[in-house]
Amino acid sequence: MDKLLTARLHAVRVRPYLAAALFALHVVEDHSVPTMAVDAHWRCYVSPGFVARMSVEELAGVWVHEVSHLLRDHHARGERYARENEEYGPGEGLRRNIAADFEINDDIYGDGLPRPAGAVLPSLLRLDSGLLMEEYLRRSSMSGIVAQRLWLDCGSGAHGQRRPWELGPDGAHGLTRQQRDAVRFRVAEGIKGRPGDAPDGWRRWADEAFQTPQPWRQLLGAAVRAAAGAPGVGENHSYRRPSRRSASVPGVVLPSLRRTPPRVCVVIDTSGSVSDAELGSALLEVAAIARAVGGRRDLVSVVSCDAAAGVAVPLCRAESMELIGGGGTDLRSGFDRALRARPDVIVALTDGQTPWPSAQPPCRTVVGLFPRVGRRVNERDPDYVPDGPPDWARVVTIG
Structure with missing residues (x-):
């Protein structure tokens, strides 16, 4: 136990951002555990023979691996x-364990x-790291390595299948769901x-840990409907259907208030920085x-707009529409072209690497933004960062 706790202190020293999680684990000694394993309730099951065989530094790496x-x-x-x-076969737990190890082993080791020995990496199957x-x-x-890793078992905390040595939800020293979430939050x-102290994988995890992915398709559709159905858009008087108030004024036909379907112009960024998949x-x-x-659709x-805008094309079939571009980006010309059609709503689909109109358009605007992470936006000026969408636009991140 002294050696195991010394290894945990070493893990905290070299990975201080994981300290709250490492100290939250409760150690359970069990000779039936192959190496070290965890369950969903934050208990860490440890084989004494495995601890005796490992150095303190290697045990520290296993601590970080299991808590990950x-x-x-x-x-x-x-x-x-x-x-x-519907994958419940006897080998599926091991497959999930190996895939989970691939996710965390590519960037947790090194720097102390x-x-x-035996840690699996995506390169074993010629797979990309960072997935x-x-x-x-x-x-x-994973058929090529499953048969060679039958001893590998990090517990239900790694793959979701309860193991014989685990104490279960009613056992002692387990953390509640609220306590587990509190540790993750810290x-x-x-x-x-x-x-700057954490690898890219941990930084991505921290950014997404408590931000539920948004259903962007529903958000984009709701933003368009809200903009198109806003008060004052498309309202007009019509005599095609007399107003019900005409009955109170004999001999006079009063017009009814009708809502004309809104006109929508979509400006698509076709610059070279937008991929074919994003255009699709x-x-x-x-x-x-x-x-x-x-x-x-009428x-x-x-x-289509890159550095210059094309002609506003009526929508017949979106799947067969040709998008023209591939150069630089300047959506200001696209907005100018769209405003000539006097739309009620402008929807701009872009990666955001563009100048924006200096003045708010006289209609409602929705921006569908393709996300960009860590991409240089101007090779001539590496410090250049584009302005974000203006405040007068409703912004929905796509993807």
């Missing part, structure tokens, strides 16, 4: 993957933590407070926008 399974919620993610894909457990499971059957706050996604969003305004037009 819990912080990244591999238990719940493994159960969800098995349920969605030597990689233990998630679910992506590794979808990309490979770790995430520590990483975000000193981001933009066309799908154009079709969704047409549905959001009642299916009236009221939806599209402007």
Whole structure:
């Protein structure tokens, strides 16, 4: 036990942002555990023989490895993957364990933590590093290494299948769901407070740990509908259907107040910084926008824009629409072209690496923003960072 706790202190010294999680684990000695393992309730099961064979530095790496399974919620993610894909076979737990190890082993070692012998890496199957457990499971059957790693078992905290040595939800010294979330929150706050101390994988985890991914398709459709149905947009008097108030004024026909379907112009960023996949996604969003305004495709037009804007093309079939561009980016010309059609709503689908109009357009504006992380936006000026979308636009991040 002294050697094990010394290794934990070493792990805290070299990975201080994980201290709250490392000290939250309760150690359970068990000779039936192959090495070290964790369950979903933050108990760490340890084999005394395994501790005797390892050095303090290697044990510190195993500490970090096991707590990484819990912080990244591999238990719940493994159960969800098995349920969605109906994979409950005897070897599926080991597959999920290996995929979870691929996710965390690519960047937790080094800088004071030597990689233990037998640690699996994505390169063993010629897979890219930096992916998630679910992506590794979808990309490979892992048949080449499963038979060689039958001893590998990090517990239900890594793959979601309860093991014989685990105490279960009613056992002693387990953490409640609220306590587990509190530990994750403290770790995430520590990483975000000193981001230079953590690898890229941990920084991404900290950014997303308590931010539920938003259903951006629903958000974009709701933003378009809200903009198109706002008070004052499309309201007009019409004699096609007399007002019900005409009955109170004999001999006089009063017009009724009708709402004209809104006209929507979609400005698509076709510059070289937007990928083909994003352009394909933009066309799908154009079709969704047409549905959001009642299916009236004749009221939806599209402007392709890189450094210069093309002609506003009426929407027939979004799937067969040709997008022209590939140069620089200046959506100001796209907005100018769109305003010539006098739309009620302008929807701009862009990566945001563009100058924006200096004045607010006389209609409502929705910006669908393709996210950009860590990409240099101007090779001639590496310190250049584009301005964000203006305050007068409703912004929805796509993807």
